[in-house]
Amino acid sequence: METVPHARPHCASQRSHCEREGTKMRKRLFPIIASVILLSGCWDTRNIDHIVYIHAIGVDYKDGQVIAYVQLVGFTALAKVEAGGGKEKAAVSIGKAAGETFNIATDKIYPSIQQRVSWGHVKSIVFTKRALQKGIVADVIDVLNRYNEIRHTAWVYATDEPLSELFEATPLLNASSYYSLLSNPEEIFQQSSFIRPIRLSRLIVDMDEKADTARLPYLTLDRRRWIENKKPKPMLAVSGVCFVHHYSLQQCVRRSDLEGLRWLEHDIRRTPIYVKQKGKTVASLVVRDPKTKWSIKVKSGEPAFTVQVQAQGAIIELREPLSRKQLTKLAEQTVKQEIRRLYELGKKQQIDLLNLSEQLYRQRPDIWKQHQSNGLIPLGNNTLSVSVKLAIGASGKEKLNYRAGD
Template identity: 55%
Template sequence: MTKRLLAPLLAAVLLSGCWGARNIDHIVYIHAVGIDYQDGKFVLYVQLVSFSGLAKVEAGGAREQAVLSVGKATAETFDLAAHKIYQSIQQMVSWGHVKSIVFTKRALQPHVIRNTIDLLTRYNEIRHTIWVYATDEPLEQLFRATPLLLTSSYYSLLSNPEELFRQSSFIRPIRLNRFIAHLDEPAMTARLPYLGLTKTSWTEDEKNKTMLQLQGVCFLHHYKLQACARFPEAKGIRWVEQDIHRTPLAIRKEGKIAATLIIRSPHAEWTLKRDNGKYTAHLHVRIDGNIIEEANDSLSRNELVRLAKQTVKQEIRRTYQWGASRGIDTLNLSAVFHRNALHEWRRLSVNGTIPLNDRFLPSISVDLIIRSGGKEKADYRVGD
């Protein structure tokens, strides 16, 4: 009988592995990482978020003033800068809750990106699904911008971009693993969301409040930054991007807003046609929309559809031509050739990009269905 009891007791002693457990308050959790590059050195920023207030809110308690800290260190490499952070932080550091990494435009250089990605993919605490951004703002100011109503930075745009993207889709947020894949693709141009700060859009307690804001997109090819575009030049991307959930389309007539549509889940399909040995690209966009505003009551439904389709085409062409004038394949037309006409891509491409001239400007067709007109519920379909 004694022998029978002895074995389970020994097993219980060996399995009780909580001696080395640490209290959550004794560990510092890094929430976001920022990379700048100045005078040949890495400037590392880390944003720390307190989980104690977050736990109280989720348990039904009252919200407290959001607490966050920002650390900074400079060194020749990312890792050396991180160890300088350790020297002054005075507590054990956990990288397991990092949600995003932000590069300044100065840091978007091939050797800086490669060094950073190499470290992040080697270090087992950091997930490969963190969000990646670019910015031209001072990183300390960017990390000190907190959400409204005392909400924790744990729910900010840095860590939770999908909620905003589902409600208003322009630039698709990108995770680290997808960003790396796009950089390594020979014909792909990576599109990185561009973060800025708005200081006049919101007030809190009668004072201007600085808020994070998506302001455009940066284009990188083979780990090299090409340029960054603001929203007016980048609007055409939403019609060729995947997983666009909900995006507004403003319809203008004679320079004035005539109506606004809410477009859901647009679908783009590329085809290549060969004629006399030459390839041309065609883009077909299918969109469904609801009329959310109609400022011009005299506008016929056919005219509204015509203007909407025309606007989509103009946005796509503007984005393509903005990039073509700078040698940037904003629509990733080179990737279409790489997938569907590999021999032609090899013949034409220079450093992975096909010539971005008028010959390769894609022809565009748009198929629009208006699902709801607001007061009247009906289907309206007009094709090219």
């Protein structure tokens, strides 16, 4: 049989051509298929203007009813500022509803809000003293724990102010409430550390611990210090701490009585000391990153506490010609006195302001078990020793001169 020359090469060439065409076709189809797949995942998305974002939650209690407040913050103006546009007046809306429980109260907000609600951006939760005294905090946290949109990173506060007025207080210069003390307390705390803000996750841990006393920053409205557009402007301020043990309010203490608390808190970044001599301020210092160490000994069956504070300070103002040694001694005495006053106040009011029960529980659980009642130890039989060591240097563009004898 006569063979056909070049038949096989021709078929191979045709097959190669078909493969190339197929590859080109697949390359053309791939972007189309990918776009269809990606597009199908966007059918359920909504414009940011079509969703209402809860920014803060308030909880009050009155006449047997739980009263829930919500603060809404518009993100449109915020986005314009972030993009470099001019500032618009911050828009804030406040909702309020009452019910037998916290969940019933919040459900009553939905019928009139007229848009889909997102709880995924809640930045803060504020309890009134009435709510804390009634003991409904546990019920509220139970609801928040069960709702998957709520994040445990929200900041938690206490207050005695009307919640509607508290939520209406916006920052200066038309800034959004997104940058207020309610939602961004860390910025202020890093610059002037005194009362440490607390997140919901930390609060739950502290209240669940047998021996721990949780510290809730206490918010008020400062109506005296600021004026905007020739009118007094109320501003949020942390003016104290509410102490809560196992979901029960013990007492709220004003800021001026808590100066010693800053030496016992964690993550204190920068805090001032005003050194006095014979009742007159002679120097101002800034102390950074103080370190605190606790130790416990047992004397005659009773715990004896020792707290050691070490820190570095810088001179901001020196009004009298003091030597470095004199200034250091006066500053150390100031810190000691602040801690001692806090300790004595706790004994007088029977509030564990220094969290001595927690320290004893961690270090000597056997002794804690002997003395504790409902997790707390009596504050009349123990003793406290305070040791402070400060290293003071100069600060600013030029060194401040000490008196001879440095």
